[in-house]
Amino acid sequence: MKALNLKYQGILTLISRLVVGAVLLIAGGLKAFVPAEAASAVSAYKILPTQIAHIVGYALPWLEIAIALLLIIGISIRMAAIVAGGIMILFIGAIASVWVRGLLIDCGCFGGGGVIDLSKAAAVHRTYALEIARDCGLALMSLYLYFFPYGLLSVEKSALPNEEI
Amino acid sequence: MSKQAKATTGGDHFTRWLVIGMVALVVVTGVIFSIMSSSTKANESFAALKGYKLGDSVAASVNPAAGFGLTLNPGAPVTIDLWEDPQCPVCRTFETSIGAYIDTMVRTKKATVVYHLLSFLGPESVRAANALMCSADEGHYLDFHQAVYIVQPALENSGFFSNDNLVKIGDHIGLKSKTFTDCLTKGSKLELVKAHADSMPTYKVSGTPTVFINGKLWERTSNGFDLNEFRLAVEAG
Structure with a gap:
């Protein structure tokens, strides 16, 4: 296992960087230019006081973009991996908390009829599970990058010559 | 695994702070941009009330x-x-x-x-x-x-x-x-x-x-x- 990891570490690191970076870049890019939507989405979690939720909603997309660029280009990978992993853990916690509290956060209003559709609730719960699984995967990749930050196609290189690794 | 981890601990502190500074700059600029664009949007929506009696x-x-x-x-x-x-x-x-x-x-x-x-x-x-x-x-x-x-x-x-x-x-x-x-x-x-x-x-x-x-x-x-x-x-x- 160890030998296998050593053999493929360079490419595994590159893949992790690109996957985590691309996901963060897309997620951040989609939200950065619709600040009202991002602010509204964060306050829908009902974890933070609204005012703070709005600031987080405004700031998080830009943090995601900045971290994504660092990962993709390959600068300060270890630090970027810590932040990326932290963001993923926050998301996992936030989703788990709405799930536990039974909030159906993508529906916002009670809709036209006034009753929550139970079949819809099941679908929302499945979405929560998938989102948590996805974020766990990304968090694990970030963890891998913390231990093996140096791989192929990276601006930053290991301080040690390759044969010592 | 631990060898590679060790290699970076003595890394270049200047570069690290430069990167942290850049990230902070991007985030702060982004937040200011978002706040400004939200308030512009709010003011635009008030235009619908123009001429209300x-x-x-x-x-x-x-x-x-x-x-x-x-x-x-x-x-x-x-x-x-x-x-x-x-x-x-x-x-x-x-x-x-x-x-x-x-x-x-x-x-x-x-x-x-x-x-x-x-x-x-x-x-x-x-x-x-x-x-x-x-x-x-x-x-x-x-x-x-x-x-x-x-x-x-x-x-x-x-x-x-x-x-x-x-x-x-x-x-x-x-x-x-x-x-x-x-x-x-x-x-x-x-x-x-x-x-x-x-x-x-x-x-x-x-x-x-x-x-x-x-x-x-x-x-x-x-x-x-x-x-x-x-x-x-x-x-x-």
């Missing part, structure tokens, strides 16, 4: 016997109870199709209309409900109510219904007395807002908009809110 004053009273509802024009043969949340998008749809008819029924004294202002969509609903109740004291509930739905943003709790923006809404429609702005910014009606929310279970209301005509739940048969259907229901009593 404040209607005649209509007295409103709080009726403890009707879940503390804001009662307009009491004593008419028909009573319409409306339950709504100022941030609820479907309430906006209701207001767009049926609001003008309800306003006319009040102004021509044909119906008693009781407004129950719910705030389950979040703190911005609470603020907007407080402002609406303040406008009732000024006799301009119908005007302010209409204006709130005209400018209602598509998204809930996005920061739009701040006290500042609510004062601006009043400003745009000509409701700018000091008693109104004081009541709004001090949250003078927050207890009443809570009383409205607490009366939900008594009336078995679980969503908005909910309408009772003479105490009977209005169950619409059409998909949207059909004005004719509503009018017939009101006329039937």
Whole structure:
């Protein structure tokens, strides 16, 4: 296992960087230019006081973009991996908390009829599970990058010559 | 594994701080950009209130016997109870199709209309409900109510219904007395807002908009809110 990891570490690191970076870049890019939507989405979690939720909603997309660029280009990978992993853990916690509290956060209003559709609730719960699984995967990749930050196609290189690794 | 980890600990501190600084710069610039674009957007939506003419004053009273509802024009043969949340998008749809008819029924004294202002969509609903109740004291509930739905943003709790923006809404429609702005910014009606929310279970209301005509739940048969259907229901009593 160890030998296998050593053999493929360079490419595994590159893949992790690109996957985590691309996901963060897309997620951040989609939200950065619709600040009202991002602010509204964060306050829908009902974890933070609204005012703070709005600031987080405004700031998080830009943090995601900045971290994504660092990962993709390959600068300060270890630090970027810590932040990326932290963001993923926050998301996992936030989703788990709405799930536990039974909030159906993508529906916002009670809709036209006034009753929550139970079949819809099941679908929302499945979405929560998938989102948590996805974020766990990304968090694990970030963890891998913390231990093996140096791989192929990276601006930053290991301080040690390759044969010592 | 540990060897590689060790290799970076003695890394270049200058580069690290440079990178941290750049990330902070991107985030701060982004936040400023987002705040500015949100406030521009809010001001743009006020343009829809341009040329609004404040209607005649209509007295409103709080009726403890009707879940503390804001009662307009009491004593008419028909009573319409409306339950709504100022941030609820479907309430906006209701207001767009049926609001003008309800306003006319009040102004021509044909119906008693009781407004129950719910705030389950979040703190911005609470603020907007407080402002609406303040406008009732000024006799301009119908005007302010209409204006709130005209400018209602598509998204809930996005920061739009701040006290500042609510004062601006009043400003745009000509409701700018000091008693109104004081009541709004001090949250003078927050207890009443809570009383409205607490009366939900008594009336078995679980969503908005909910309408009772003479105490009977209005169950619409059409998909949207059909004005004719509503009018017939009101006329039937």
